[in-house]
Amino acid sequence: xxxxxxxxxxxxxxxxxxxxxxxxxxxxxxxxxxxxxxxxxxxxxxxxxxxxxxxxxxxxxxxxxxxxxxxxxxxxxxxxxxxxxxxxxxxxxxxxxxxxxxxxxxxxxxxxxxxxxxxxxxxxxxxxxxxxxxxxxxxxxxxxxxxxxxxxxxxxxxxxxxxxxxxxxxxxxxxxxxxxxxxxxxxxxxxxxxxxxxxxxxxxxxxxxxxxxxxxxxxxxxxxxxxxxxxxxxxxxxxxxxxxxxxxxxxxxxxxxxxxxxxxxxxxxxxxxxxxxxxxxxxxxxxxxxxxxxxxxxxxxxxxxxxxxxxxxxxxxxxxxxxxxxxxxxxxxxxxxxxxxxxxxxxxxxxxxxxxxxxxxxxxxxxxxxxxxxxxxxxxxxxxxxxxxxxxxxxxxxxxxxxxxxxxxxxxxxxxxxxxxxxxxxxxxxxxxxxxxxxxxxxxxxxxxxxxxxxxxxxxxxxxxxxxxxxxxxxxxxxxxxxxxxxxxxxxxxxxxxxxxxxxxxxxxxxxxxxxxxxxxxxxxxxxxxxxxxxxxxxxxxxxxxxxxxxxxxxxxxxxxxxxxxxxxxxxxxxxxxxxxxxxxxxxxxxxxxxxxxxxxxxxxxxxxxxxxxxxxxxxxxxxxxxxxxxxxxxxxxxxxxxxxxxxxxxxxxxxxxxx
Amino acid sequence: xxxxxxxxxxxxxxxxxxxxxxxxxxxxxxxxxxxxxxxxxxxxxxxxxxxxxxxxxxxxxxxxxxxxxxxxxxxxxxxxxxxxxxxxxxxxxxxxxxxxxxxxxxxxxxxxxxxxxxxxxxxxxxxxxxxxxxxxxxxxxxxxxxxxxxxxxxxxxxxxxxxxxxxxxxxxxxxxxxxx
Numbered sequence: 076x077x078x079x080x081x082x083x084x085x086x087x088x089x090x091x092x093x094x095x096x097x098x099x100x101x102x103x104x105x106x107x108x109x110x111x112x113x114x115x116x117x118x119x120x121x122x123x124x125x126x127x128x129x130x131x132x133x134x135x136x137x138x139x140x141x142x143x144x145x146x147x148x149x150x151x152x153x154x155x156x157x158x159x160x161x162x163x164x165x166x167x168x169x170x171x172x173x174x175x176x177x178x179x180x181x182x183x184x185x186x187x188x189x190x191x192x193x194x195x196x197x198x199x200x201x202x203x204x205x206x207x208x209x210x211x212x213x214x215x216x217x218x219x220x221x222x223x224x225x226x227x228x229x230x231x232x233x234x235x236x237x238x239x240x241x242x243x244x245x246x247x248x249x250x251x252x253x254x255x256x257x258x259x260x261x262x263x264x265x266x267x268x269x270x271x272x273x274x275x276x277x278x279x280x281x282x283x284x285x286x287x288x289x290x291x292x293x294x295x296x297x298x299x300x301x302x303x304x305x306x307x308x309x310x311x312x313x314x315x316x317x318x319x320x321x322x323x324x325x326x327x328x329x330x331x332x333x334x335x336x337x338x339x340x341x342x343x344x345x346x347x348x349x350x351x352x353x354x355x356x357x358x359x360x361x362x363x364x365x366x367x368x369x370x371x372x373x374x375x376x377x378x379x380x381x382x383x384x385x386x387x388x389x390x391x392x393x394x395x396x397x398x399x400x401x402x403x404x405x406x407x408x409x410x411x412x413x414x415x416x417x418x419x420x421x422x423x424x425x426x427x428x429x430x431x432x433x434x435x436x437x438x439x440x441x442x443x444x445x446x447x448x449x450x451x452x453x454x455x456x457x458x459x460x461x462x463x464x465x466x467x468x469x470x471x472x473x474x475x476x477x478x479x480x481x482x483x484x485x486x487x488x489x490x491x492x493x494x495x496x497x498x499x500x501x502x503x504x505x506x507x508x509x510x511x512x513x514x515x516x517x518x519x520x521x522x523x524x525x526x527x528x529x530x531x532x533x534x535x536x537x538x539x540x541x542x543x544x545x546x547x548x549x550x551x552x553x554x555x556x557x558x559x560x561x562x563x564x565x566x567x568x569x570x571x572x573x574x575x576x577x578x579x580x581x582x583x584x585x586x587x588x589x590x591x592x593x594x595x596x597x598x599x600x601x602x603x604x605x606x607x608x609x610x611x612x613x614x615x616x617x618x619x620x621x622x623x624x625x626x627x628x629x630x631x632x633x634x635x636x637x638x639x640x641x642x643x644x645x646x647x648x649x650x651x652x653x654x655x656x657x658x659x660x661x662x663x664x665x666x667x668x669x670x671x672x673x674x675x676x677x678x679x680x681x682x683x684x685x686x687x688x689x690x691x692x693x694x695x696x697x698x699x700x701x702x703x704x705x706x707x708x709x710x711x712x713x714x715x716x717x718x719x720x721x722x723x724x725x726x727x728x729x730x731x732x733x734x735x
Numbered sequence: 736x737x738x739x740x741x742x743x744x745x746x747x748x749x750x751x752x753x754x755x756x757x758x759x760x761x762x763x764x765x766x767x768x769x770x771x772x773x774x775x776x777x778x779x780x781x782x783x784x785x786x787x788x789x790x791x792x793x794x795x796x797x798x799x800x801x802x803x804x805x806x807x808x809x810x811x812x813x814x815x816x817x818x819x820x821x822x823x824x825x826x827x828x829x830x831x832x833x834x835x836x837x838x839x840x841x842x843x844x845x846x847x848x849x850x851x852x853x854x855x856x857x858x859x860x861x862x863x864x865x866x867x868x869x870x871x872x873x874x875x876x877x878x879x880x881x882x883x884x885x886x887x888x889x890x891x892x893x894x895x896x897x898x899x900x901x902x903x904x905x906x907x908x909x910x911x912x913x914x915x
Contacts, residue, residue, distance in 0.1 A: 356741075401741045452751060
């Protein structure tokens with residue numbers, strides 16, 4: 076009975092979402108306060124029913140209700156309870172439900188925290204969020220129902236995809252969806268501003284903290300995904316330019332541009348149309364990411380089941396949402412360049428250059444991801460571009476960003492001073508060159524590593540110089556407002572990230588070896604001794620577990636246990652063993668036995684030495700913290716209150732006039 | 736006008752996606768075009784299964800089109816395909832050549848004795864080395880080779896009645912058109 080209740084809850088949520096989107100929009104248009112007031116209660120009602128549906132699906136998993144097809148496909152009696160909860164979003168239908176659930180979390184947050192904004196504006200924002208919910212709820216109900224029954228009910232179910240049975244993977248999808256879906260708020264703010272025709276700067280300030288939080292979540296999700304790929308896939312890589320990874324990276328790139336553009340628009344009033352366009356792009360790319368992963372337009376290593384009917388639905392949905400908003404942009408975007416003018420040497424210009432680089436990079440990633448499709452369309456055969464294309468072009472596009480980064484905070488709005496910039500360039504440059512020279516001694520002339528050290532020091536010193544300047548010039552308590560602290564943290568994080576990427580890329584040592592028990596292989600300064608393989612088992616898998624001792628200078632540093640697991644449905648999954656460290660990771664992956672009938676004999680193994688690889692995720696975490704910190708700036712809240720009086724006084728008629 | 740640019744670019748993108756959905760629902764996504772199609776078959780010299788002292792070579796099969804069917808007694812799918820081949824072989828109008836792949840001769844003979852033998856020529860590739868030249872992934876796999884020794888069609892996996900009607904027979908018909 077409960078699955079039917081879940082479905083009913085989704086139907087009711089869809090009806091309330093329709094009410095949430097249509098009634099307030101009409102009300103805002105006709106100047107009807109009662110209709111405008113529908114937005115909040117409708118949003119709350121929709122959220123309640125989506126929560127019920129989500130809870131019922133969790134419940135079905137927890138009590139092994141294999142009469143639900145989705146539960147039977149993705150769990151079995153041996154699956155531990157925590158993975159049964161993770162299995163809710165382990166495949167297509169459930170992850171769509173998670174999407175809507177998170178959209179409702181954001182919608183509720185907007186409804187609850189926007190008491191001080193003009194009522195009509197909030198109604199429009201909630202209506203746009205409601206429209207998105209209508210699309211996704213209809214998608215779930217018509218093409219991907221997670222509550223579909225399976226008769227006769229099987230005695231035991233299938234299995235959760237074993238690559239997803241990992242603690243990191245349990246949190247990765249919800250976090251990345253918080254980021255994806257979070258951009259819907261910035262999007263809704265932009266659309267509401269376009270609809271209302273009130274293109275003053277105020278709405279940008281209201282949107283800023285939302286965008287920063289979404290961006291921080293997306294950063295965290297990408298870091299978690301990259302860490303998971305590294306730990307779980309057994310190849311020691313951390314980024315593969317896979318379509319699904321690209322799908323999360325494109326909104327991140329545009330989102331990065333957006334949070335900077337919003338700062339310009341809020342403080343100076345310029346780049347208004349560009350900010351609106353970027354917020355449309357960021358959310359469109361999030362939708363596109365969902366589309367690419369779900370529709371079977373592109374095939375990917377971790378694409379879920381694909382179905383052309385779903386693809387067609389999402390395509391139509393994209394046409395309405397993205398096409399509609401771009402058309403609205405074309406019709407209503409501010410015609411004249413507003414705001415204060417700025418000189419070629421100014422903070423605005425620096426941010427604009429960075430913006431262009433990020434946007435072009437996103438376009439480049441999109442093009443590369445769609446290449447196989449373009450090949451089919453123009454009959455060029457099966458072509459796809461790989462890491463060399465992405466790696467080369469992306470590095471090229473990010474060089475200006477890295478070069479400009481230290482100057483950003485020092486540059487003044489409107490017009491910067493050349494003298495200060497030269498001093499900064501000189502100091503950061505000397506630091507970078509000096510460190511690069513020292514590094515050159517240690518890295519045996521590896522150019523990439525030297526460049527990495529130089530770039531990282533350039534960013535870090537540039538950022539720290541500004542920290543020092545504020546420390547010296549400002550009185551206590553006013554030195555580092557949250558917004559600025561967040562910016563400095565994130566910029567510093569880029570330096571840390573660069574160390575991780577370039578040093579680990581250039582100095583890693585990989586060995587593919589055959590090892591019999593007792594064999595010793597040396598990788599760099601470390602000796603790996605293979606102590607044999609024994610059989611082991613877990614709640615829903617059995618496997619072989621190797622023992623590898625790492626010895627340096629006669630001292631055992633670590634005993635590592637790489638595994639090769641076979642899950643209930645005979646899926647094989649490697650579990651690499653990693654010995655983490657501040658300056659290096661040691662990484663062992665178990666291959667196959669050389670002789671299948673003799674697992675006690677020699678095995679194929681992969682041994683890795685990965686210097687500084689942890690730094691790249693640390694850098695990402697710095698950026699994430701920066702995003703959250705900046706969003707917490709009191710300025711975004713305090714000003715809101717002071718504005719609420721005049722905002723409330725805004726007559727509803729303005730909406731009507733702007734329509735004329 | 737420039738404000739319309741993002742909208743127009745997006746419509747073009749949607750056109751591409753629409754095409755992608757159409758294309759993927761009409762084409763097998765796992766199909767890998769064989770680089771061997773319309774190329775001369777690799778030269779080979781393999782012993783006959785029933786008389787290992789005699790050798791079948793590419794040259795000895797020239798002059799008449801033939802369907803080279805890669806099979807093995809250990810291959811379950813081959814057993815699925817086998818009755819169909821036996822039923823269809825006489826009506827195809829080409830010689831059916833059996834290519835026994837990585838199989839012990841005794842096993843292969845026992846398997847053919849049990850399931851029947853539709854092959855006019857039967858050769859054995861115990862080591863699987865020649866199969867590498869043909870780019871064989873796994874049994875069963877079939878190659879249609881014309882009278883000049885050029886590969887005209889390839890099918891990976893077992894034949895089904897549908898594949899025979901829609902792909903193999905048209906490919907054979909195209910052969911006779913070319914030669915006439």
